[in-house]
Amino acid sequence: MTALEPGSTWVVWLIVSPLAAALIAFLLPRVAAAIALANALFMGVAALALLDLVTEQGPHRYSLGGWGAPLGIDLYADPLSGVLLVVAAVVVLATLFYSRDYLARTAIGPLFWPISLFLHAALNALLLSADAFNLYVTLELLSLSAVALVALADEQRAVAAALRYLLASIVASLAYLLGVALLYHTAGVLDLAALAERATWTPATWAALGLMTAGLAVKGALFPVHFWLPGAHSYAPSPVSALLSALVVKAPFYVLLRLWYAPFAGAPEAVGTLLGLLGALAIVWGSLQALRQARLKLLIAYSTVAQIGYLFLFFPLAQSRSALQGVTVFILGHALAKAAMFLAAGNMHKCLGHDRIQDLHRVARELPVTLAAFAVGGVCIMGLPPSGNFIGKWLLIEAAFAQGEWGWAVVVVAGGLLSAAYVFRVLGHAFTVDDKPVDASGAPASMAWAAFALALLALTLGVFAAPLIDLIGGPGETAVAHLSSREP
Amino acid sequence: MLYSLAGIALFCIALRAVILATAPLRAILAVNVMSSGVFLVLVALARRTPGLVADPVPHAMVITGIVVAVSATAMAIVLTQRLRANVSAPTVEDTPGAGP
Amino acid sequence: MTNPERDTLARLARFGSTLAVALVFAGLAFAMLSLPAEPTGLAAAVRAELPGTGAANPVTAVLLNFRGYDTLLEIAVLLLALLAIWTMRRGQLRPQRDPGDVLESLASIQAPVMLVVAGYLLWAGGSAPGGAFQAGGILAAAGVMLVLAGSGWPQRLSGWPLRVALVLGLSAFICVGVAVVLGGQEFLAYPASGAATIILVLEICATVSIAVILLDMFLSVLRGRASRTDTTASIDQP
């Protein structure tokens, strides 16, 4: 066995540390919150170190058990997984910081901490996995921890939403697993890169493409199979909504992206176009539904349905490099902005006792920082500069023009206008002056500032975007460049 | 090959059942049958040609899958019980997903 | 909506879903029948590397060594599911109704037999079929039998002993993995000389955790049954 380069064990710590922290947080409930926060900080450091490593040395493989693919399981890190690990750590850190004060105002017990740590472990493991079956296990760990967190809001509709989410996600996982079975019996391996080398376009590969794409579309809430998302994301406790909308729902898309570059590279254009069309419909449908909602958290949840649509515009535009760059920056921007909006909404809910949009009158006076966080997050969702979402959309439009398919560019712009409509609808109510007696019970500053910090990061993401974009499209992405050049 | 065909038959029957199910326990039964179907495909395809030796990798994947399935089943059952136990909670104020 | 309309809709849904799954079945069957006849897979590779794994049973070698990382995550899934169930658990566990002499005497004979079988499976798992999951499953089933027969002792497992038993499997995996990394090898890469011992220790720890987690899931469902009040429930939206 070869000696390891120094520093290359970061991939291991990114997975083991949250798991170990979950065990400690379970055994010692008193220090659970501290353990979880310490772990989130460490995850930020480890993710940055890993990103630095893959930027310097290129994509990085790690053979668990020392066997190496295809017999063993490999972990794989490149700039794409690196930046997503960083943003996951940032969102989790802010959300858990917020949760300390949030949970004190609810009946939710200390088991929140180990479960959220399992969720973080699942997310990191998924982002680093290079093995089709291992991805199935990480998807299950992720879904089950997400469902568990939704069910923490112990009311009828949250429990019903959690059950619906669980059943949808089991069925989706099984479709994915059946696809894995077909791929394994076609190519005889499970490692994604090895699959890419050996897979040929037989009917079994076609069936696997259909099954796995369908399963991941359900898990990733692509229109029209997003039915489980609005309930699960809006009735969950607010920090959970933030984690789910910002991070968890992106994970299936990430898996699909990886498959698109590995075993399914060279899938016919029609499949990409279909996914893009569903994405476009998601943007329109989700935005229109968001406009109709009476409750703030449901509005934000439908906004997520719409924003997921943008991610799937990647598939028809996959030929040009700026599509991958655009969609990556978009994921980062949406993760930060959407987490900020859900945390802000949770703050309003806790202070006002409700989240009815038309009764948000006093928010501007009572909760200025919270409202600022929501407004800045909303501006990012609209895609105004200098937000990351703006850069992401810009790159997607660029990709559309590069391929001469300006129709997708129209969708991107129209979606921005629709999102402006629903964000301003909320802000309009929030800035209304009202003479009702002022309720003195403010939110703790920690909750407002956690949301605001995320919103500020989302807004200024565009400023840091240039080096980020170079990372994703640059020489570091050799594997992607290599695999995507394998056209039939 | 017989068993893999039986596997996809189970997958399809259970898929239909889970789409049409209204009672949670029925849906839970259906996803369990569905997972059995997938497992059957996973193992049986390794023996699609007579005389092949058993491949231990799908066996291990199925054992992993069985444990994941029982975890999810237990969670779903307890969620169902919570759903039945909560009566005081608010009801249909604004149902998500109910389109115009 | 009036009833006839509803019936028509239900019939349409039935017909549509039947048609859709029939198409899915046809597609999948065609895909499967068109698979190449020659063997694919990792069976040969597993056989070639088997001597260095510390397990003579290839399935155990895959579960605990080649793909031990999957197994680690899978035990995490089990534990997570139990924690999720704990957050939803209400009510007290009531003693079971009088089980009757037959069940009681059956359980008193069967439980020790199952214990022996589980021990054998665990021990034999290295070389013959069996291992942690099978042994854990059978132990949990023995516990279920005892509970149903009215024995109280499975329920007496609580507090710290319970928590330690629950985390034993996952902690053992993590400790072994980290120890190896600190020794300069890849995560979960066991030294060939000690592999058999390491696998046995991991299997014992995993068996305990799996058995206790599965049993506690069952007890939680029994408890949920006791605390229930009547209401109709549906996974459909109202």
Add this chain to the structure above:
Amino acid sequence: MDVAFLFDLLLAALIVWLGWRALTSESLFRAIVLFVAFGLAMGLAWVRLDAIDVALAEVAVSAGLTGALLLAAFGGVQRSGDDDDEP
């Protein structure tokens, strides 16, 4: 057609039939019992496929424990009596 093939054919048909019955049976209790029987038949199929490890896991965990969980949950359903009225 040899005996082994005939046996496999019958067993595969039995599995599909039991799965079908478990999902369409009107009584939920019968559906669960059929599901347990289905699990046992699956165990036999694993033996025929030379997957003894899987057979043991299936019988202990899938048929045994999942069946026990479902039956325990059924005990709760039965008292509210709202689960038995669909075809």
